Amino acid sequence: MTDARELQAQFDAQRRAFAAEPYPTLATRRERLARLATLTRRHRDEIIAAIGEDFGHRAEAESRLAEIATVLQAVRHARRHLRRWMRPRRAAVPWRLQPGRARVHRQPLGVVGIIAPSNYPWNLAWLPAVDALAAGNRVLIKPSEHTPATSALMARLAERYFDPAELAVVPGDVETARAFSALPFDHLLFTGNARIGREVARAAAAHLTPITLELGGKTPAIIGPDADLSHAAERIAFGKWLNAGQTCIAPDHVLIDASRLGDFIEAMRRVVNDFYPRGTAGEDYTAVPGEHQRARLEAMLDEARDHGCRMIALGERVELPGGGAKLPPTLVIDPNEGLALMQEEIFGPWLPVLGVRDFDAALAHVNAGPRPLALYAFTDDAERRRRVLETTHSGGVVFNDTLWHNAVPALPFGGVGESGMGAYQGEAGFLRFSLERSVFLQARRNAVGLLNPPYRRWLLRLLGL
Numbered sequence: 001m002t003d004a005r006e007l008q009a010q011f012d013a014q015r016r017a018f019a020a021e022p023y024p025t026l027a028t029r030r031e032r033l034a035r036l037a038t039l040t041r042r043h044r045d046e047i048i049a050a051i052g053e054d055f056g057h058r059a060e061a062e063s064r065l066a067e068i069a070t071v072l073q074a075v076r077h078a079r080r081h082l083r084r085w086m087r088p089r090r091a092a093v094p095w096r097l098q099p100g101r102a103r104v105h106r107q108p109l110g111v112v113g114i115i116a117p118s119n120y121p122w123n124l125a126w127l128p129a130v131d132a133l134a135a136g137n138r139v140l141i142k143p144s145e146h147t148p149a150t151s152a153l154m155a156r157l158a159e160r161y162f163d164p165a166e167l168a169v170v171p172g173d174v175e176t177a178r179a180f181s182a183l184p185f186d187h188l189l190f191t192g193n194a195r196i197g198r199e200v201a202r203a204a205a206a207h208l209t210p211i212t213l214e215l216g217g218k219t220p221a222i223i224g225p226d227a228d229l230s231h232a233a234e235r236i237a238f239g240k241w242l243n244a245g246q247t248c249i250a251p252d253h254v255l256i257d258a259s260r261l262g263d264f265i266e267a268m269r270r271v272v273n274d275f276y277p278r279g280t281a282g283e284d285y286t287a288v289p290g291e292h293q294r295a296r297l298e299a300m301l302d303e304a305r306d307h308g309c310r311m312i313a314l315g316e317r318v319e320l321p322g323g324g325a326k327l328p329p330t331l332v333i334d335p336n337e338g339l340a341l342m343q344e345e346i347f348g349p350w351l352p353v354l355g356v357r358d359f360d361a362a363l364a365h366v367n368a369g370p371r372p373l374a375l376y377a378f379t380d381d382a383e384r385r386r387r388v389l390e391t392t393h394s395g396g397v398v399f400n401d402t403l404w405h406n407a408v409p410a411l412p413f414g415g416v417g418e419s420g421m422g423a424y425q426g427e428a429g430f431l432r433f434s435l436e437r438s439v440f441l442q443a444r445r446n447a448v449g450l451l452n453p454p455y456r457r458w459l460l461r462l463l464g465l
Contacts, residue, residue: 029086036126112132114140125141214248216419217415219376246286256353289324363391375394377398
């Protein structure tokens with residue numbers, strides 16, 4: 001547990017360290033990133049075990065894929081491209097100001113704060129840290145209080161591999177999180193739900209701290225009339241039930257022509273049987289941690305059942321030693337728009353499937369709601385793809401698959417509107433945690449003195465002013 005005074009002391013130490021080294025060299029930045037990769041690679045098994053302890057059960061392959069590999073890939077990408085990212089960028093100069101020169105100088109901000117969630121406790125703490133370190137900043141991380149084993153391991157390893165003035169992890173409860181978000185960071189990144197995101201934004205506003213918010217939302221999956229249903233079902237099932245649906249960019253609901261609804265349901269049955277041949281009891285299906293989270297999800301399902309919705313459970317609930325549980329993949333057919341299932345981000349294994357009139361109706365449904373963090377569309381038709389891109393808004397778009405845009409380090413990751421503000425990852429993350437500083441270098445011999453008072457009207461006309 002980190003109290004407010006200790007937190008302030010750690011922040012002040014990083015501020016002093018940054019002041020002493022305000023522009024780390026390329027070699028220094030690469031070496032810090034290499035240490036982060038070593039930390040993750042060398043302690044892979046401990047990380048997987050800690051996440052499994054916090055979840056009650058987390059499929060090991062999912063931890064390797066979504067926690068370990070993503071961080072190592074981000075480090076490789078940043079180290080490979082960092083020299084180019086750091087290089088000043090030339091800017092065009094209007095002819096009236098030539099032979100002056102202009103450039104954009106990319107400078108570290110200072111101390112960056114990161115508030116990470118519990119669903120991907122390693123990934124979503126370290127991915128933004130990769131970008132912040134690449135940009136030359138000092139980093140403070142507040143991991144989730146809901147993943148105590150992972151948070152404690154993260155703090156121990158950070159202390160072993162980094163000077164606390166470079167990077168530190170500060171575990172703690174909700175009060176620690178409030179004190180953390182109230183610090184005068186040079187940039188603060190929060191990943192979580194919109195309700196807490198608003199609290200973080202209010203706290204940051206006291207210091208006019210720039211913020212990046214990654215908030216999730218109601219991510220739709222649209223199945224076009226030309227889509228192969230077997231392929232669409234496979235890719236939606238992968239994106240939905242990875243981590244038991246506890247992914248901010250998981251498909252939240254499916255929109256499909258009503259005439260194809262029955263065939264899609266049968267395709268989903270086949271896919272889930274193929275994915276989980278031992279059912280939810282198997283090692284490849286992840287638990288939903290936390291009594292509060294499970295109660296929230298079960299209340300959603302109970303409300304939909306009370307309103308007469310058709311439910312199709314594709315597995316059994318499994319109780320785990322220690323009080324945890326696996327909740328089964330469940331389709332909810334044509335739920336009413338007023339239900340919590342359709343108003344709130346589900347963040348679990350329930351999947352509403354809505355039959356709509358046609359592709360236009362699906363796009364209208366998307367546009368009627370808050371802008372999501374991602375949008376998935378299954379169609380090979382170029383015109384339909386164009387309409388998806390030009391008539392809807394979302395953080396990211398994937399055609400004929402789900403999730404994988406987030407695995408491309410060169411693509412910015414972020415939301416819009418209710419799903420967040422700002423983006424990071426790769427060069428977008430480097431720029432997020434940098435100051436792009438305008439620089440103008442005046443030539444020794446120049447003509448701008450001709451524009452000094454008293455102003456000559458004939459000269460202004462000659463210059464087109």
